[in-house]
Structure formats: C-alpha cells, structure tokens
Amino acid sequence: MSRIALAVVTPALAACSGRPPVLDPGGPQAARIASYWWLNFWIAVVVLAAVIAFLVDTVVRRRATLTTAIVPVEPRAERRVMIGVSVAVGLTAVTLLGLVIADATTGRGLRSLSGEEPAVTIEVTAQQWWWDAEYWDPVPSQRFRTANEIHIPVGRAVLVKTKSLDVNHSFWVPGLHGKQDHIPGHNSSLTLKADHPGRFAGRCAEFCGLQHAHMQLLVFADPPEVFEAWRAAQRRPAAEPTSQPALRGRDVFMSGPCVLCHTVLGTPAGARLGPDLTHVGSRTMLAAGTVLNTPGHLGGWITDPQSIKPGNRMPASSFPADDLQALIVYVSGLK
C-alpha cells in the first residue's frame, strides 16, 4: 500500500518545480533543442506502444494457434509474415532516417545564428571552480570583467567565447542553449539569444574536480535599456567609500591577503587569481552560486571558505572582529 502511495507521490513531486529548463526554452536555440527532444520523445512513445501491443497480442491471442501452425508451413501465411516483417523494417528505416534529418536540421539551426552579428561578446574563462567573464570591447577602457553572473540583452545575439585555465569544463545554460566545452589551450564559442527577460541557471557540465557541483553560473536576460544601464555601471571603477567603516574596510582589504588575488578597479588591487570584486555587491550569489550574497555569508566566506566549499582556492583568513566587520561593509558596498 505504502509502495503504491510512494509511486504516485514521487512523480507528483517532480511536477512541483515546473518543467525542467531544457523543456522550457528561453531562446530560439533552446526552442530547437526542445522540439527535437519532443520529436524523439513522441517517436519513442509510439514505438514503445507498438512493441508492447505486438507483445501482448502474441502472448494472449496467438499462443494457441501458433503452437500447432509452426509445421507444416503454409505458403500463404509465410508470405503474410514476410510482408509484415518487410513493412516493419521499412518503417524503422524511415523513422531513423527522419531522425537523422531532424538531427542535422537542428544542428544547422543552432549554428545558423552564428551568422548574425553579435551585439555583445563575452569571453568566459572557466577555472576550478568558478567562471570569469570579460565583456569584450574594441576600446580597451570599455572592457570589464565580472564573475559567475552574466547579463545579456533580450533579443540580441550574444557571442560567448569559452576558454579554460586548468582542466576541461563545460558551459551549459539549458534554458538558452546546449553545452559547449571549455578546453584548455583551445578556444571555442557559442551564440546565445534570449527571447524573453528572465534568470537562467547554468552550471558546469563536465566533471572538473572536487567542487564541480558548486560551479554554477547565472545568466540574466535584461530588456536592452536595463542591460545598457547595467553595462554602464559595470564599466565604472569602484565608487570611493564614504562611511567610516567602509574606509577602514578598504584599508584592511588593501593591506591584507585579499589584495594578492582580487581586483577592485580604481584601487591598487589588480590581481587576477580570484574573481574581480569591483562590483561584487551587485551580484546575487557568492562562490559560484554556492551561497546567497548577504553580509553574513560574506563574513563566513572570508573567515572560513573551506567549510562552505571544501577544496576551493580561497584560503581562510583570520581578521580581528572589528577589521572583519569593516571589510564586510566595504566589500558588500562595492555595488
């Protein structure tokens, strides 16, 4: 009884969170992938139903007649069977050929967007276990970097160039496109397009070590004017802190271990080992989607990152309580 209840409840639970993002496309390529998936699904349903129908038919109806009719062979029955088998083989071949054609068409469709002139080019460099994103611009002063969260304008083609600094990773935002591997020493790319505003979750889809599961990425598709405002804000160097704790926090940052790995534009901090923190206060998550970006989590992350995400590259630092508070105020104020 309880087993039956479980069998009923489990699929119902799966339905709670809505459709998985692969089947809830947010852009033209994801829509192509989803329709190809549905085509495969329905063909599989029909084939399965047919196979089961024949099986049931064989077991239930023909058992009695077949046992006596095997020898001697009747030429007419033999011909009927041969026609039946030929039709089945023909149908299978046609179905498979259809799937091959659909596959090739989908593949071409995914690539054809690459012909469109990209409005934004983002160079995403994957490393253990986070994503560095540089928004490219022909004018060097207009380029900027961010990490783990990227914004794209709705309705425009966005070129994402994928690179890796250490091992293989894979860029996968199922609501927008398929997977694209990041391979060290090899540059690849994919073109994204979102057709409605929203937040699309992505993750690394190629096992890359200890914290592979905590290597997440968020893509925000914004209306063009919102995107332009965001981009203009990201291009600016960090604002000068005004409050007393924030000023002290900046001193702690610049004289402590933070400065060895992180960049804050507009200050002497310019290292590239860790994520760019110039506008870290404007992001929603910390540690590549591991915890929410709140002052509490930030403090915990600075003090003991290894218990939040064991094995990650950020070392624990111990600050006196006042310094830590000031540092939290400064870093979370980098909007």
Next chain:
Amino acid sequence: MKAVAAVALGLVLLLAACEREQRRFSEVAPSSGRPDGTRPSEITAGGAAPAAMVRGPYEENAWAVGEGKRLYQAYNCNGCHANGGGGMGPALMDAKWIYGSEPQNIYTTIVEGRPNGMPAFGGKVPDQQVWQLVAYVRSMSGQLRGDVRPGRDDHMRAKESEMARRPEPAK
C-alpha cells in the same frame, strides 16, 4: 617469519602512502613569524636565545607540495627566482642557501623578507600557504622525499621534474 616481516613492512609503507595525498583544506598552520611582517631586532641583552626550529608541516604531503607549486607561479615567485634557476633573485634549486635551507629559515624569508629585494609577505600570504610554498621550495632542490616531490608540470616545459632531481652535496 621473513614473509610475515615483509607483509608487515609492506603494510607500514602503505600507511605512509595514505598520508602522502591527504588533503587538509582548512587547518591552522603553525605560525612562528610575526603576522604583520615586522622584523624584531636581533640584539638582545645577554645574547639571543636559540630560535626554536619549527618542522614544516607539509614535508611529507605530496598534495600540499603540489599546491605550493601552483602558488609559486600564482604569487609570481618565478618573477624573480624563475623556475628555481634564479634571475633577479637567487637560484632555489642549488645547494647554496644564504639564509639557511631549513623549513623555518625559508618560512622566515617569505614572511619577513630579506635585504636586497625579497619582499615581506607576512599578513598577505596566509600561513598555511606559506608552509606549502616552503615545502615546494625545498622540493626544488630535492630536500624532500622523492615520492612527495611533484612528478610533472601542468604546462609544457623542457626541464626535469622536481621528482627527478637529486640534491647537490652542500657546500
């Protein structure tokens, strides 16, 4: 009897191998220098007490030595010391040590700096990473056990690995 002894010896060796790759992500490494990197005067009334030598915590941990190797590049040690052959700074893979080759000496060099160019990294590089760097620097001149020293580079480089090096006789 001999067989039993051989098996026992084998098991003991296996135990050593367990330690070799152990990853200790968050631990408080022994700190002996001053965290702010200041250098106390060595002139002490009645003569200085002999400094207690701290044994490097990662001398037998291959993973930590590998981390030290990564940090050696990441923190730009190779900017001055190249890949151990020296450049603007002294070579690290030979047997000549101006300030001593013991783990404690190298720790102090990194944390407090040395005259003529070596900056003080105390308060910047966390202690755990300093000890990882110490272990790696010692592996460059073959002072660690062979199976602990890094066996290869992550990048293409035409030089022998740390594992393949033999320590030079001290001069």
